[in-house]
């Protein structure tokens with residue numbers, strides 16, 4: 001189906017990406033640089049001392065359009081970094097659902113809520129016109145299985161989800177101030193996968209297990225399902241969210257297909273040609289049964305539709321894992 005783009009687009013000359021050394025942030029940086037945009041990448045993980053950050057930013061660090069700034073958003077002055085930015089992409093956060101219970105919640109509130117407030121205040125101070133915020137499908141909680149539209153009342157079921165919803169609400173509160181000049185687009189991202197995926201996430205762990213690494217801890221019966229969304233599609237949505245002339249809003253960014261963990265394991269076994277060894281573990285607090293995006297609003301407002309199906313995306317992640325492994329893996 002063709003969607004008519006009703007909103008004109010602007011071009012990006014200079015932008016800031018927070019969480020630039022992370023999984024999604026580093027892909028966004030690469031795409032923006034390839035488009036000729038000047039990018040200031042901010043992250044507290046410094047590629048000079050953090051091997052994972054260095055690997056994620058391997059394609060960007062020598063690019064003349066890229067400047068990396070090692071800074072903690074909870075404490076560092078931000079105004080000077082944001083000066084003359086056409087957009088700030090705010091991706092920095094503690095991202096894990098299952099690890100957000102207990103004492104670590106202090107870190108989640110500091111990096112996901114307090115730091116987001118600081119980012120927004122700095123955007124206002126130096127009049128950044130557009131903030132793109134990485135929100136989360138987890139804000140919906142248990143949904144009953146059907147596709148979830150943005151109007152649905154949020155029902156976060158983990159401390160992480162609460163922190164992401166709080167960040168989203170801060171974006172709306174700042175953008176709604178009568179004096180504010182920033183418009184905010186919060187993207188509710190649905191379980192993102194692809195090359196460089198975080199090591200705590202399912203698809204990378206399953207592929208690693210199939211290639212001879214540690215067995216996968218399978219949480220629960222594996223019938224829980226996710227709307228797995230390819231990282232390249234998330235990047236194109238984020239760029240569209242920064243360049244399309246729309247007002248402050250919240251948008252689902254999901255592939256629109258819900259796939260169970262067991263089905264993912266079947267696909268990994270088929271594509272890798274190896275079984276996935278499993279350790280059965282109890283279901284984890286905070287993990288919901290199903291996620292599935294209704295993506296009509298993103299299609300209507302951004303003209304965004306995902307382009308990579310799960311098998312193709314897993315296959316790319318597998319190729320990347322094999323190519324990137326320091327030790328020979330079984331291919």
Ligand code: NAD
Pocket residue numbers: 018019020021022023024025042043044045071072073074090091092093094095110111115134135136137164188189190191192193198
């Ligand atoms: P990631 O951990 O790979 O990247 C996040 C980066 O933020 C890290 O490099 C980390 O060092 C940085 N960071 C955290 N706190 C910081 C602070 N106080 N100051 C400076 N830097 C800080 O995670 P990701 O999977 O790339 O997720 C990126 C964003 O997308 C997060 O906001 C996450 O909540 C959101 N999100 C991710 C997914 C997913 O499936 N990966 C889905 C929905 C939403």
Ligand code: UGA
Pocket residue numbers: 095096097135136137138139189190191192200201202203205216217218219220224225226261284287291
């Ligand atoms: C992912 C991201 O990790 C979050 O940052 C993000 O906010 C969230 O998506 C979102 O959509 O908003 P999650 O859906 O838990 O969270 O993604 P995975 O870690 O890939 O887990 C998917 C499923 O596999 C879950 O049901 C989980 O219980 C299961 N799983 C995961 C395992 O059985 N074993 C593992 O080792 C990892």
